[in-house]
Amino acid sequence: MSTIDHQQLFVESELGTLRKILIHSPDGGIGKIIPSTFSDNLYDDIVHLKKMQKEYNHYVKLLLYFLDPGKIAYINECQQSPDEEVRANCFIPGKKEYFQSHNVMDAQNLLEEILQDERVKLRLIAAICSYEETSLITQQKLESITDTALLSKILITGVLPSEENGTRDDQFIFPPIPNFIFTRDIGIMIKDHILLSRMATAARKRESLITKCLALYYFFKENLDKVIEITEESDFFLYEEEERRQRIISIEGGDIMMIHPKHLIVGCSERTSSNAVNEIIHSIFSKSSLGIEKISVVKIPRKRAQMHIDTIFTQVKRNVWVLYGRYSEKILEAENNIKKAYLGILMHKSQLHKMEDPEILQFYKKSSEVYQSNKDYSVSNNPAGIEALLTQISVEDYGCSPQEVTIIYSGGNDFPHDDREQWTDSCNVVALKEGVVIGYDRNDKTSDAFRKAGFNVLTTEQAFELFEQGQDPQLLENTLILLPSAELSRARGGSHCMSMPLLRDKLV
Numbered sequence: 001m002s003t004i005d006h007q008q009l010f011v012e013s014e015l016g017t018l019r020k021i022l023i024h025s026p027d028g029g030i031g032k033i034i035p036s037t038f039s040d041n042l043y044d045d046i047v048h049l050k051k052m053q054k055e056y057n058h059y060v061k062l063l064l065y066f067l068d069p070g071k072i073a074y075i076n077e078c079q080q081s082p083d084e085e086v087r088a089n090c091f092i093p094g095k096k097e098y099f100q101s102h103n104v105m106d107a108q109n110l111l112e113e114i115l116q117d118e119r120v121k122l123r124l125i126a127a128i129c130s131y132e133e134t135s136l137i138t139q140q141k142l143e144s145i146t147d148t149a150l151l152s153k154i155l156i157t158g159v160l161p162s163e164e165n166g167t168r169d170d171q172f173i174f175p176p177i178p179n180f181i182f183t184r185d186i187g188i189m190i191k192d193h194i195l196l197s198r199m200a201t202a203a204r205k206r207e208s209l210i211t212k213c214l215a216l217y218y219f220f221k222e223n224l225d226k227v228i229e230i231t232e233e234s235d236f237f238l239y240e241e242e243e244r245r246q247r248i249i250s251i252e253g254g255d256i257m258m259i260h261p262k263h264l265i266v267g268c269s270e271r272t273s274s275n276a277v278n279e280i281i282h283s284i285f286s287k288s289s290l291g292i293e294k295i296s297v298v299k300i301p302r303k304r305a306q307m308h309i310d311t312i313f314t315q316v317k318r319n320v321w322v323l324y325g326r327y328s329e330k331i332l333e334a335e336n337n338i339k340k341a342y343l344g345i346l347m348h349k350s351q352l353h354k355m356e357d358p359e360i361l362q363f364y365k366k367s368s369e370v371y372q373s374n375k376d377y378s379v380s381n382n383p384a385g386i387e388a389l390l391t392q393i394s395v396e397d398y399g400c401s402p403q404e405v406t407i408i409y410s411g412g413n414d415f416p417h418d419d420r421e422q423w424t425d426s427c428n429v430v431a432l433k434e435g436v437v438i439g440y441d442r443n444d445k446t447s448d449a450f451r452k453a454g455f456n457v458l459t460t461e462q463a464f465e466l467f468e469q470g471q472d473p474q475l476l477e478n479t480l481i482l483l484p485s486a487e488l489s490r491a492r493g494g495s496h497c498m499s500m501p502l503l504r505d506k507l508v
């Protein structure tokens with residue numbers, strides 16, 4: 001079994017050149033969702049799996065150009081094959097033609113690896129079967145499978161093929177986990193540690209189980225003290241249901257941003273509970289070796305359309321951000337002033353702002369050495385809103401001047417494009433290096449806003465052509481690269497959600 005070197009797991013910003021990433025390609029489970037179950041599965045439509053996979057392959061190829069360019073010749077060779085299966089299989093984990101990279105890693109492949117250890121295999125099967133309440137017979141069938149690639153696929157898709165179940169038909173032994181493509185949400189690298197998520201919904205719980213095993217038996221096998229888990233208090237189960245709901249811990253990675261080596265942002269949202277936020281603050285501040293001195297908590301309304309903070313804003317450069325204008329206090333203020341002038345009356349704030357305003361609280365650790373309790377931090381609610389927070393990070397953390405800070409708004413902040421494009425993840429971009437980010441091709445007005453801010457905008461096809469002509473991907477600057485996104489966007493996450501960075505260079 002291959003192992004991972006610990007120097008290879010480190011993330012302390014959203015912008016340092018990306019070197020290693022965990023992803024998961026859309027799998028067969030996604031193709032089993034019917035119209036009446038897509039919302040339970042946290043999708044907003046049924047998707048065409050093959051088309052979604054083709055779109056996703058553009059993402060994978062783009063990642064390879066940046067993170068493992070040596071694999072591109074192989075991918076191109078497979079793509080020229082007359083055999084349709086070879087063309088598809090080189091992107092499908094578990095297939096013999098799969099490209100296998102140590103830098104662009106698929107969770108399904110890593111699961112296959114850890115299942116080679118019989119002890120891990122039995123433990124994981126038992127855990128999943130208990131959680132999914134499968135019969136003993138099914139559990140025994142799974143235990144008897146020796147092909148770990150097949151077993152990994154079954155544990156993810158939930159489909160036990162006919163050859164394995166002794167009947168003429170495939171059996172569906174577990175529900176699919178179609179959101180596993182959003183690896184951002186299942187765990188978060190905080191420097192050389194990982195914070196394991198605790199998914200808010202039943203649809204994503206099996207993802208947590210698998211990720212925990214990957215952390216314990218692969219990434220942090222030799223370094224279990226680097227795994228951070230946050231759980232409810234010990235008396236949690238004694239409370240009645242309503243009280244338990246109040247005290248629940250749920251954490252999803254889309255709400256955590258390692259924004260600067262000394263500063264962490266934590267969202268409090270539909271998916272990350274306020275109790276979890278409290279515990280994260282205690283846990284992070286008590287680990288002095290992390291060197292995190294400030295935690296900004298961004299509380300947003302609990303809404304499906306903005307389920308995590310990374311659906312509202314992401315960082316593009318030290319001084320550039322993309323933001324959904326309806327969560328910008330500056331934009332809201334300006335709109336309110338126009339309304340007031342037009343109506344000629346002084347309206348109460350609550351009559352003007354249509355939605356609950358986001359709240360920002362900042363927690364500062366008092367001493368870098370000792371941290372025992374909440375007496376060892378101070379709290380302030382300095383930034384007036386999200387835009388002020390982003391500006392503060394650029395100015396105070398990264399030393400930019402306030403005039404240099406650029407906020408690019410979803411849909412150019414032009415209604416209805418701002419809402420439409422936020423829904424299709426215009427604000428959810430991931431940086432391959434500082435200033436080079438991945439977005440969706442359907443968000444036209446946001447792309448225009450990037451152009452106005454001085455960025456080049458390329459489709460993946462155009463980027464691949466440039467690279468084939470000799471352009472070094474690592475020398476690109478100020479560029480938004482657009483993925484095809486007709487199907488991918490129906491799953492309601494963008495490139496930021498589809499990535500769990502494992503290694504980024506330090507920013508210099």
Ligand SMILES: NC(=O)NCCC[C@H](N)C(=O)O
Binds near residue numbers: 255311
């Ligand atoms: N970080 C993110 O915003 N992730 C997107 C998750 C989308 C997925 N369909 C979900 O609702 O959980």
